[in-house]
Amino acid sequence: MKTYMVKITIDGKELEVPEGTVIIQAALENDIHIPHYCYHPDLSIDGNCRMCLVEVEGMPKLPIACATPVADGMVVHTKNENVTKAQESVMEFLLINHPIDCPICDQAGECGLQDYYMNHGLHNSRIGLREKVLKRKVIDLGEMIVLDTERCILCSRCIRFFDEVTHTGELQFYKRGDRTEIGTYKDQPIDNSYSGNVVDICPVGALTSKDFRFKQRVWFLKGTKSVCPTCSTGCNIRIDHTKGVVFRLVPRRNPEVNKSWMCDKGRMAYPLINGENRLKYPMIRNGENLEPSPWEEALDRVVKELKKIKEESGPEAIAGIASPQGTNEDLFLFKKWIREGIGTSLMDFRVNDEDKKVREMEDSILRRKDENPNTRGALALDLVPKNGGLDTKGILTAVKEGKIKGLYLQRPIDHFPDKTLLKEALEKAEFVVMHATHNGEGMRAAHVVLPSCTYAEKDGTFTNYEDRVQQIHRAFPPIGESRPDWEIFRDLLVHFGVSLSFPTAQDVFLQLSKEERAFQGMTLKGIGDLGRRISS
Amino acid sequence: MREHKKILTANLDDPESHTLKSYEAHGGYKAFQKALKEMTPEEIIEEMKKSGLRGRGGAGFPTGLKWSFMDKKSPKPKYLVNNSDESEPGTFKDRLLMERNTHQMLEGMIIAAYALDVHLAFVYIRGEYTSCIENTERAVEEAKEKGYLGKNILGTGFDLEIIVYKGAGAYICGDETGMLSSLEGKRGYPKVKPPFPAIQGLFGCPTVVNNTETLATVPWILQNGSDTYAKIGPEKSPGTRLFCVSGHVKKPGVYELEMGSPLMELINDHCGGMQNGSRLKGIIPGGPSVPILTAEECDKAILDFDSMKEIGSHLGSGGVIVFGEEACMVRSLLVLTEFFADESCGQCTPCREGTGWAVKLLHPFVEGKGELPDLDLLMDVADRMKFRTVCTLADAAASPIESFIIKYRKEFEDHIANGGCASHSQTQN
Amino acid sequence: MSFELSEKAKKEIERELGRYPVKDSALLPVFWIVHNERGCVDDEAVEYIAGLFDFSAAKVLGVLSFYWMLRRKSAGKYVISLCKNISCYLREYENILTHLQDLLKVQVGETTKDGVFTLQLAECLGSCGTAPMMMVNNRYYEDLTRERVTELVEGWRKEAMTNGK
Structure with missing residues (x-):
């Protein structure tokens, strides 16, 4: 099927993008970053976080960039006053019930909340000390994952991963409104050979890796592009290491090979590199x-x-x-x-x-x-x-x-x-x-x-x-x-x-x-x- | 008292009005026969367009137009869903129809299904409405026995099955796509649009969702002609409407009035005016999702879609909630905001967090510990949550916050000054 | 304790499972069948239903917990849901609430010690013209007064005593 190109303008920049792409994708491919939490290129569109609201000339309300397909002649603004206000609002809403426990959070340094707060936060906090919705913390979900439901921003990426990629459905939302909570059934451990991926795609510190937890602050790590050697698929990975020690392997996106995923077997193969039994001399x-x-x-x-x-x-x-x-x-x-x-x-x-x-x-x-x-x-x-x-x-x-x-x-x-x-x-x-x-x-x-x-x-x-x-x-x-x-x-x-x-x-x-x-x-x-x- | 045309409630004096026998005795089940035997689906849709009927669920979207959007060329099956998840506070008209005029609603569904090439239709009824569910199920059985539903209806070759589907308690399932999610066995999350249901609705198939009252109006239009219908009431909001009146009036209840009637005619003539000689403080004219009108605004208010818009509110669900002077508007706002917070599905950030935050901000005012800056913060929170979500619940939640605080600001300020509700007995608990 | 449903319920479930273009639609109807029989959809039921649909138990519970009417644990024989929304508020449901609390000696969300009554508040039940009102199990009781409530509660008490819980 022939792909037609359409002309759109994002922040004054004229672009030609394939018909059918959504605004966020078109922007990303042209190095314009539209902040987002729930959008993930390898999962279905959910549109819940509302962080990617943009202004499209001629549309009465701000649409979400992740679910709005481009159209010829579309003029999009991602940084004007309306959009900025919307982003600040979403940030503020996300933080009112967030525990803000960054000093003890393992996600610090690669947290979507921290990152966007620097750019899109309302730095003059209006959130009083009023009671937050308290939720459960440090739930052990088996060998790979620890869950903190209070830090969760309910973006549903992990749910969609288990629903759409592994078709196992271990994680779900329970209840509704601001009482909504993420979790497995009765806190059962997640027994799934791809579970580590949900840690990667969690934009905040809700799902953290049991293996990596508290071992190293991410800003001390250096990432090296590589390929997983544990099977012939050749999933693209990044080796996170410092001083000759590997701390973790994470998937590197390759739409043609592994999308954004890798299996737990490959992920957990890194201790072999650091291993005590490495042969060091002839x-x-x-x-x-x-x-x-x-x-x-x-x-x-x-x-x-x-x-x-x-x-x-x-x-x-x-x-x-x-x-x-x-x-x-x-x-x-x-x-x-x-x-x-x-x-x-x-x-x-x-x-x-x-x-x-x-x-x-x-x-x-x-x-x-x-x-x-x-x-x-x-x-x-x-x-x-x-x-x-x-x-x-x-x-x-x-x-x-x-x-x-x-x-x-x-x-x-x-x-x-x-x-x-x-x-x-x-x-x-x-x-x-x-x-x-x-x-x-x-x-x-x-x-x-x-x-x-x-x-x-x-x-x-x-x-x-x-x-x-x-x-x-x-x-x-x-x-x-x-x-x-x-x-x-x-x-x-x-x-x-x-x-x-x-x-x-x-x-x-x-x-x-x-x-x-x-x-x-x-x-x-x-x-x-x-x-x-x-x-x- | 001025006479009003009765389209939906003409025969409700008959205690057996919910039965097929009574419905037919009063001329029912003629329109669908005419439709199936004498009209093409296109002609029916054209009639609906000409009638000017606008959806009675709340948004007032033209019904004929909605039907014409159905993706008829799709090879997939098409579905009709009757939205009987009436959950907007102060609204109880569809309940009346399901309990007392069940067959008129079913006849409307049969006509709609025929016009839309639908062979399986659903009545999604809120789980709390047990009597409606039982009644509708019984009515479906009666219609089946009569050959009005099922295979090859009256020898026309048209097949239709209607399934009565029982909700389980969630306001958001009254939202068109929230309802479809619920029907699909999921959490009742509204869906991101586009695609619209007419293209990709239930199970990804073209679907039309219509409100119960809307569907119940359809047989009358076909029977009496679209021009007859179009002549009732104002040109752009024709027909009659069921208004559900509750609150501080003498005779609350459901009243069928022609569109374009003055709001105060409804209150004074039909509902007997205010109860216990109370003075009117304000009226929410169409469920809490629409802005409240002050007593002065009520005097000018005309009950049709466009007039209501002109005075800054909306006809909404037809839930007319009347506040007498004894009502505490601070407490009332908390009641309404708690409702939206309870019922927010929780998927979109602004709604999930905004509704909960607003409740927390309102509590101190009720308790007499409110502070002035928080009043502005509340307004700002409302402003920041609206128009930014998948469905309109957040917009709805913002509506009472903004309209109550703007229109009854003094009452909020008095609560701050007096450390609570000084003059209204209801809040002293 | 193993999970067992009556033959009638099983038959109803079977009918629901085959009734919709996509089987998933039967989830809510199956919840209701189980709820009607057991007074709740408890963990055993959740796991049973998950098996019927080939869903994870998590998915079943996720849907279940979205809807307020579906209980996860059994409650009193009479579950009183008193409407607290605007029309009932304007018609002073709070008087009825205090009265119920006095009569039953429970707070909102609690069940009486004898297991006969559970008291809870509900959002608008669509009975606003006849406010204040309450739903008890499946039935609506409208235009409530303190006297009417006393009468009803006493009737249910007697009923519970004669018929056992």
């Missing part, structure tokens, strides 16, 4: 134990052992198993490393049918069955065996049979379904190198383990289930001595005589976009904040 096997070692020593060992196998048994005695946990940059250099460094095409990345699961939904909202962020990237980079070559199972079988002696694993593969084969193969292998982000069981069979940093500590790109290439950014330097995978591969390649000059992940991407057909013509600028799909 480890080298010494008898039964893995012992920390300097990088140089570990790399020397890897180079020495692999060269030895290569010389004694040929490159076909070494195989690599990549990980769809890695970025496109990691995988691109993994492939180069195996192909040009080792000199073999024995590689795969599929350990547990990732390629089959990558597009399958786990629920009806966002989660997919493939728990990797970059399976489609690995496929696009062709990290699969060709012409009857060995897949992961084939490789492990060959290792078990002694045909393959050296194994290079980008990550532990303890999720390989045939545990017996895996165990036998790893026991049999002469030399196993592994990258790992965390200390764990999977490292047991390795001779050398190289510490890899998490997605939070590196730049790069992931390709999601629908072949959308999306950027992640480094929030802080890698923990300990861990490094991005691509850097490790780059250095190994140099050791194997392949000379490369990739100081940054951006340089890797540039090369990747030249060499890899799927990525041809793509630029990081073009990918931007919202990603770009690989054209088929």
